[in-house]
Amino acid sequence: MSCKDKGEPVLVYLPKENNNDESARLLAWRVAAGTRVTAGQALAEFETSKTTFELYAPVEGIVQYRHRDGDEIAVGSLVCLVSEDGRAAFPEEPPKKAAAVQTTPPVVAAAPQPGLAVGAFMSREPVAQGRRFSARARELLSRHGLDPEQFAKRGLVRAQDVLACLPVPAEATIPGEARSQKGPQNTRILGPAAGVPYRTEQISRSKRLEIAFLRSGSQHTLPSAVTLTCPTRGLRAAAERAGMSLSAVLVYEAGRLLQKFPAFSSFFADDCHHFYQEVNIALAFDAGQGLKTPVLRRADAKSLQELEGELRELMVQYLNDELAVESLAGGTFTITDLAQEGAAFFSPLINQGQSAILGVGAELFAPEQSQGWFHLILAFDHQLSNGREATQFLVELRRRLLAYEQAWGGVHREEPFCQHCERTLSTLREIKAHLVEEVRPDGAKGQVCSLCLRGL
Amino acid sequence: MSEEATIADEEPRGGVAGPLAEHYAKAVLIRQVEQTLLDLFAKGELFGTVHTCIGQEWTGVAVAAHLRRGDVVFSNHRCHGHYVAITDDVEGLVAEIMGRQSGVCGGRGGSQHLCAEGFFSNGVQGGMTPVAAGMALALKRSSNDNIAVAFIGDGTLGEGALYESLNIASRWQLPVLIVLENNLYAQSTFQPQTLAGGILARPAAFGIPTLEANTWQPEDLLDKTLQAVEQVRRTRGPCFLRVDTYRLMAHSKGDDTRDPQEVQRHWQRDPISVFLEAHAADGAKMQRTALERVAAAVEAARRAPFTAPLPEPPTGAVDQLPQWRPAELPAGDRVVNCIHDALRRNMERDQRIVLIGEDIEGPYGGAFKVTKNLSAEFPGRVFNTPISEAAIAGLGNGLALAGLRPVCEIMFGDFLTLAADQFINHAAKFRYMYNNQVQVPLIIRTPMGGKRGYGATHSQSLEKHFLGLPDTQVLAIHHRFDPGVFYDRLFAGVDRPTLVIENKLLYGVRVGGDRSDGFALEYTSDPLPTTRLRPEGVLPDLTIVCYGGMLPDVEKAVDALFEEHEIACEIICPMRLYPLDLGPILESVLKSRRLLLVEEGLGFAAFGAEVAAQILEQAPGAIEVMARIASPEHPIPSCGPLEKELLPGEKQIIQRAR
Structure with a gap:
């Protein structure tokens, strides 16, 4: 095929080679601009953080380009074009692509956005050629018999970098305040029990990330918690029967409640209270593949059905280990539900950049009792709220959950039963009791056994 | 050097003719220029002030009479006469002093700063004498017989640069003619008040041949200048010509404190006045010709635009980040x-x-x-x-x-x-x-x-x-x-x-010697680049800006800061202190948000202060912490340990960076 066929230039974009690199360095052009190339001829060589690769001419024609050797080119942006006459006009780059890595980003006189500016610079930095350990890093290496080669091409390696690769627990303490906000925070590591042998395992990257977020959350908040006990006759079972997801309901109701209690979707910084203008609920779940907290965005504005659909999708992604980074970021409030594991009461940890987390415990029933209870726990940042407000939040949530339970019909039995003592009709027969219809003051109908009726 | 002859073609009348008439015509022209300038000054059409040479015209005329193409003249603040005598460029001079683009220096230089081929003037007393000596050295190195001439006044005898120049001109035998116009006054100060010893005793002490003349005897003056010029041309060594004269008008404007009677006496013996009286017809014609020419020059200058506008001031904004x-x-x-x-x-x-x-x-x-x-x-x-x-x-x-x-x-x-x-x-x-x-x-x-x-x-x-x-x-x-x-x-x-x-x-220190591992050495694309020592694999915690002899100290400190304190520093070391390329510094500061400026000299109003000010102007809010290390405000002691304590070094940098 030749570009003659279409008469239009063929645009050659930089392909994505891996997940790590948003850009690649143009090592060298293989053809001069204005050269006629054949389809499949190598045009240029690129270098990513992992490898080098060549880019080939898709069609026959004359190559035009503007980039120079050494340029850093964003993935997906135009590398060159191939046209019949070599005089094709370069298309206007869409702003999004243009905003990606430029070789010489202009500096505006105005105050730079810290995060953005630094990001832009990082992408320009070449990979480190060597490595250099600080004194403490060296000491840790030798003490733990780590191979320095593990840090090849890492550039400057500090104690914290070595510790990150170290089997825990280590016996080191990193004193002083961490100077860099970009690096991991300093870590206090307790010494192991004296004389007891131990084996070590490395902590996974995702677990380290989780640690970082939670540590940050606990460092920047004044954590407090309120627990409320909710009576239930089996909310989860009722939801299941009704074909509803309790998680979705929790997200749905919490989302709406957070509009009323914005303090729990906010964060504290620089002595100011910052309120998020979106309610994005992170749902912590762990189905054996590691703890993940996918985020349901704008949970306050979505219908229950929408939330249910999203949750199902996220669950599938989780199980396939396909959760995208974007779907894990941006939460303003977190819900953690440990009922599956049977935990009735626990202390959730507030996440980085948030002010509260809702914990939902397992339902507890005494033997033979249909009336049980479960706990709602709200851990919150006392800098931004107080126990009273947290309690009000939970009371309101409890009221709403009970309404669901009621709507879903409470505990379902195959045969009629007393709604007070939960005895079924067959049981009542054995003790010569019977059921009577009752109409409650609110108009709802139910059944009560003769024993309970007598007692009432 | 003018080829123009307004009189020479005329029949001789009243006894003046030939070259002398030409010289008188030139002197009259110069006087007319100066008088017109005073007139324009009074009308507010000039900028600054004018130093006129009325009464001294003959000096320039006499020297110019013997110069050739390739000779180079250095003049001083009172340079109009010299300039017109040598270049005949009345039009360029008038327009220059009127601040016009058609001026000989485009209106940029003004009265005291004239330049045409082979002519340079500057307004700093004595400052042009070593420059003339340098030019004479260059002329001596070439194979021709051109010479340099430096005009000075008796007031210049107070300047040290003159004696440095006389000494070198004599010791190295440089072909430079020093012409001293002795008008007895340094601005307002009468010579006996400030001058010790004799005028000609000075060049004589340096072994420089001297000659004497005055402007009241123009023909003798022409003779002596010829001797002086030819002496320099022939011997390729210096000569000193003292020309006694008198300034008939104020030093510049309105600053004449001399006895009016004394001035009046000199008017009466003024060679040009005497000549015009003696040769009324020729003189009147010369004056008319001069007047017409100068008036035309003024008219032409008035029509010309003022000096080209100033360029847009640079904003100082960094519009490109460096390519490393x-x-x-x-x-x-x-x-x-x-x-x-x-x-x-x-x-x-x-x-x-x-x-x-x-x-x-x-x-x-x-x-x-x-x-x-x-x-x-x-x-x-x-x-x-x-x-x-x-x-x-x-x-x-x-x-x-x-x-x-x-x-x-x-x-x-x-x-x-x-x-x-x-x-x-x-x-x-x-x-x-x-x-x-x-x-x-x-x-x-x-x-x-x-x-x-x-x-x-x-x-x-x-x-x-x-x-x-x-x-x-x-x-x-x-x-x-x-x-x-x-x-x-x-x-x-x-x-x-x-x-x-x-x-x-x-x-x-050895170039490119031992360098800390873990830091990349990089240059900007400037031929005389800014150097960067970039910590590899991490963002810098701190940017340190230094230059020249501080770099080895800063490098040692940076090494220790990482080794012992795990602080990753980026060093930006500009080679061009001025004009400064802020880009590399700004870029680094945007990454680290912490800036340490290190220099060995005194810190007050110094390089570091300038960099700090520019960074704050360019990127307010980019810096969380900034500090300067410089010499404390104290003279440098000779005693080794004290000096070491005073001057910035590795130790101070480490302390400050932490």
Whole structure:
């Protein structure tokens, strides 16, 4: 095929080679601009953080380009074009692509956005050629018999970098305040029990990330918690029967409640209270593949059905280990539900950049009792709220959950039963009791056994 | 030198004719120019002031009568007469003083700063005498018989630069004629009040032949100037001509405190008045011709636009981030040897390069041995001067104006103050005020810095006093960029007065020597680049800006800061202190948000302060923490331990960075 066929230039974009690199360095052009190339001829060589690769001419024609050797080119942006006459006009780059890595980003006189500016610079930095350990890093290496080669091409390696690769627990303490906000925070590591042998395992990257977020959350908040006990006759079972997801309901109701209690979707910084203008609920779940907290965005504005659909999708992604980074970021409030594991009461940890987390415990029933209870726990940042407000939040949530339970019909039995003592009709027969219809003051109908009726 | 002859074609009448008539016509023309300028001044059509030479016209006329194409004249603040006598360019002069684009310097120079082919004037007393000596040195090196002429006044006898120049002109036998117009007054001060000894005793003491004349006997004056000019031309050595004269008008305007009767007496013996009276018809015609010509010149100037508008002031905004390239700098020789080799290499390549300085000839080869053996290898191109820093720089200016590539060595940076006038008021001003008719590719090398126990006057870092002069550049070498390559590139591209800051301790350091692992050495794309030592694999916690001799200390500190305190620092080391490329510094600060500015000299209103101010202007809010390390405000003690405690070093940097 030749570009003659279409008469239009063929645009050659930089392909994505891996997940790590948003850009690649143009090592060298293989053809001069204005050269006629054949389809499949190598045009240029690129270098990513992992490898080098060549880019080939898709069609026959004359190559035009503007980039120079050494340029850093964003993935997906135009590398060159191939046209019949070599005089094709370069298309206007869409702003999004243009905003990606430029070789010489202009500096505006105005105050730079810290995060953005630094990001832009990082992408320009070449990979480190060597490595250099600080004194403490060296000491840790030798003490733990780590191979320095593990840090090849890492550039400057500090104690914290070595510790990150170290089997825990280590016996080191990193004193002083961490100077860099970009690096991991300093870590206090307790010494192991004296004389007891131990084996070590490395902590996974995702677990380290989780640690970082939670540590940050606990460092920047004044954590407090309120627990409320909710009576239930089996909310989860009722939801299941009704074909509803309790998680979705929790997200749905919490989302709406957070509009009323914005303090729990906010964060504290620089002595100011910052309120998020979106309610994005992170749902912590762990189905054996590691703890993940996918985020349901704008949970306050979505219908229950929408939330249910999203949750199902996220669950599938989780199980396939396909959760995208974007779907894990941006939460303003977190819900953690440990009922599956049977935990009735626990202390959730507030996440980085948030002010509260809702914990939902397992339902507890005494033997033979249909009336049980479960706990709602709200851990919150006392800098931004107080126990009273947290309690009000939970009371309101409890009221709403009970309404669901009621709507879903409470505990379902195959045969009629007393709604007070939960005895079924067959049981009542054995003790010569019977059921009577009752109409409650609110108009709802139910059944009560003769024993309970007598007692009432 | 004018070919124009308004009288010569006329029949002689009343006894004046031929060349003398031409000279009188020229003197009348000059007087008319000056009178017209006073008139324009009174009408508010001139800028600044005018120093007229009314009464002294004959000096310029007489000297001009004997000059040739290729001779070069240096004049002073009272230069209109000299200028018209030599160039006959009334129109260019009038327009210049009226601030017009059609002026000889485009209106940039004005009354005291004129330049045409072979003519330069400047308003600093005595400042042009070493420049004239430098020009004479260049003329002597060429094979023709051209000479340099320097006009001075009796007031100039108070200036030291004059004596430095007389000494060198005589010792080196330079073809320069010094013409002293002795009008008895330095502005308002009567000569006996300030002058000791005799006028001609001065040049005589230097072994310079002297001649005497006055403007009241024009024919004798013409004779003596001829003798003087021919003497210089023939002997290729200096001559000193004293011309007694009298200024009939004020020094400039409205500042005449002389006895009116004394002035009146001189009016009565004024040679031009006497001539006009004696030759009424010819005189009237001369006056009319002059008046018409000057009036036409004024009219033409009035129609011309004012000096070209000022360029848009630079905003100082950084619009491009630097392009960094990995540096390839194998371990090399010591800095001092790199400079020496580069000087030799470039002197071989470029015959225009000459070296001037104290003690630079062999076998001594300079206080720091930068020029060792070069005088033997390049005879006639390496000049040991007397201890005369003003003249060293002034000679350099003259050589540069002559198209050579002078390299002046000031033995200690501290003594740059003695050369400051030549750098600031001459070198830095010529290109602009002479309207781009000249360039001054002058290189001044000097070592700054202490830590060698030389004490308060031989250890300073005074470069801050020379930063920010338009049209100049101040460069600081260091051991992370080959000083040899630096000088190669400088010689290839020097187009302006350039001050190169070397460093005493740096001379002994090896170029590209041991370097800390984990830091990438990179340069910007500038031929004289900013150098960066970038911590690899991490964002910097701190940006340290330093230059020149501080770099080794900063490197040691940065190494220790990482080794012991795990602080990753990025060093930005500019080579061009002025004009400064802020981009590399700004870029680094945006990453680290912490800035430490390190310099050896005093910190008040210095390089670091300027960088800090520019960063704050360009990126307010970019910096979380900023600090400066500089010398405390204290003279430098000679005692080693005290000096070390005072001057910034590795220890102070580490303390501050933590």
